[in-house]
Amino acid sequence: MMMEFTSKMVEEIRSLETKQIDFQVSEEIKKRLFDTIISASVGSKNPSVAKMKGGLVPSFGKLNASIFFSGERASVEYASLINTCMVASSGFQDFFPSRMTVNPSNAIPLILAFAEGTKAKGHDLLKSIYISYKASGAFMDAFQKMSGKSESFIPITMGMAAGVGSLVSMDNDIFSRYLGCAISAGLGLNENLPFVEKCFPAMMAREISFLYKVANSLPDGKGVDLTKDIGGESALTLDFKTERVTRSDIRCNRVDGVLMSAVEAVLALREKLTGEILDLRIEIPDQVYSRNVSGKEAIDKLDAADLTKSLPYVIAHTHFYGVPEPSFLEELPIDKNIRDLVGKMKVTTSDDYTKLFPTFIPIRILYETSDGMFEKQVDLPLGHYRNPAKWSDLRRKSIRITGNEEYTDTLIEFVKNIEEKEIGELMEVINSESIGKKEELGTVIS
Numbered sequence: 001m002m003m004e005f006t007s008k009m010v011e012e013i014r015s016l017e018t019k020q021i022d023f024q025v026s027e028e029i030k031k032r033l034f035d036t037i038i039s040a041s042v043g044s045k046n047p048s049v050a051k052m053k054g055g056l057v058p059s060f061g062k063l064n065a066s067i068f069f070s071g072e073r074a075s076v077e078y079a080s081l082i083n084t085c086m087v088a089s090s091g092f093q094d095f096f097p098s099r100m101t102v103n104p105s106n107a108i109p110l111i112l113a114f115a116e117g118t119k120a121k122g123h124d125l126l127k128s129i130y131i132s133y134k135a136s137g138a139f140m141d142a143f144q145k146m147s148g149k150s151e152s153f154i155p156i157t158m159g160m161a162a163g164v165g166s167l168v169s170m171d172n173d174i175f176s177r178y179l180g181c182a183i184s185a186g187l188g189l190n191e192n193l194p195f196v197e198k199c200f201p202a203m204m205a206r207e208i209s210f211l212y213k214v215a216n217s218l219p220d221g222k223g224v225d226l227t228k229d230i231g232g233e234s235a236l237t238l239d240f241k242t243e244r245v246t247r248s249d250i251r252c253n254r255v256d257g258v259l260m261s262a263v264e265a266v267l268a269l270r271e272k273l274t275g276e277i278l279d280l281r282i283e284i285p286d287q288v289y290s291r292n293v294s295g296k297e298a299i300d301k302l303d304a305a306d307l308t309k310s311l312p313y314v315i316a317h318t319h320f321y322g323v324p325e326p327s328f329l330e331e332l333p334i335d336k337n338i339r340d341l342v343g344k345m346k347v348t349t350s351d352d353y354t355k356l357f358p359t360f361i362p363i364r365i366l367y368e369t370s371d372g373m374f375e376k377q378v379d380l381p382l383g384h385y386r387n388p389a390k391w392s393d394l395r396r397k398s399i400r401i402t403g404n405e406e407y408t409d410t411l412i413e414f415v416k417n418i419e420e421k422e423i424g425e426l427m428e429v430i431n432s433e434s435i436g437k438k439e440e441l442g443t444v445i446s
Helices: 002-017 023-043 047-056 076-088 104-117 122-144 154-167 172-188 200-213 232-236 258-270 286-292 311-321 336-343 351-356 391-402 405-416 423-430
Strands: 277-284 345-349 363-369 372-378
Touching: 002 122, 002 154, 002 172, 023 076, 023 104, 023 122, 023 391, 023 405, 047 076, 076 104, 076 200, 104 122, 104 154, 104 200, 104 423, 122 154, 122 423, 154 172, 154 200, 172 200, 258 286, 258 311, 258 363, 258 372, 277 286, 277 311, 286 345, 286 351, 311 336, 311 345, 336 345, 345 351, 391 405, 405 423
Parallel strands: 277 345
Antiparallel strands: 277 363, 363 372
């Protein structure tokens, strides 16, 4: 049954390989490739990355893949492990707006490593990323049909395996076995993972890379119960027709969902405010209240993970410190100003906004000050797939993060015209100079 299931997947992937990618979709793939590289620049400061580089570089075997931003080389397996950790720990990677946590761009470093190792061209890379997003999204939809399923590694492991298998032109039978073992790998991942603290996508990348090495001798995944483990009949009808790249949201700042709308509204108002703040009223859809407000008003009692999901905290942080930047997750200041502003907030739900959600992610913020009323409504934040980020938006984000305008422009120009370039050339651009010219990468710029 597993081979029958994965063989159908291979047929779908082969069909996608023969189709021309629409120009607009290709542009969106390029944006996500660029955004993933810039996101990795934030994660490159993660202590886990330094530990891995110290222990794994230089590695044995063929050193045919690059470590981002360093000029160092390693095997495809170790390069994908380290580079994926950079992306996954950044907090900036794109995501499918759903109740599942699926960041499809976590597959891009692995596909990049294989593309460099096989001397692939840019058009091959773009097609593999396209197929990777298709597979991730298809499994995400299948899992969301299952009651109670909100977390799973399988959409990403399948995105990784589908992208790699397509890139290297695997034999159909071997490709089917490879996908079956990727499903098993996704089911087998757990929290007892050495070396990479909470960076599960990095371990997925290493696992999928290793499975490729032994692809010719892989079993057919008979140990997996499709009905119990991956959704039975709903999973057997995976949707590869829906466009996926154009349905992922790009983070223009380090939050997601209604918090993206909130940051945008506060940034639009903060420079216009005059007078003493007397009251701060916020209206949101009912569906996001429990996740982002209920129990999260008492900010002194929250840990870092909950603070970054707290609507009152994020609004106050943005009001005083500007855009939530790389330092946001590490520093999380809770000072008297933030406490006082949170104390003046009143968050309510709106029937109109509840009806609009999730097609829209509306928020209305109303400051009452001694000088009058200041109001802003945001229906769709910048970066949402219905309000997609432009190249100019990604350029501003990159310069804000890296502090390096010349590097940003060079990388954008290369990615925009990547089709006939070799991936090794892209890596040379990525590693052309130190990406962080600020004294501190996490400096907040409003």
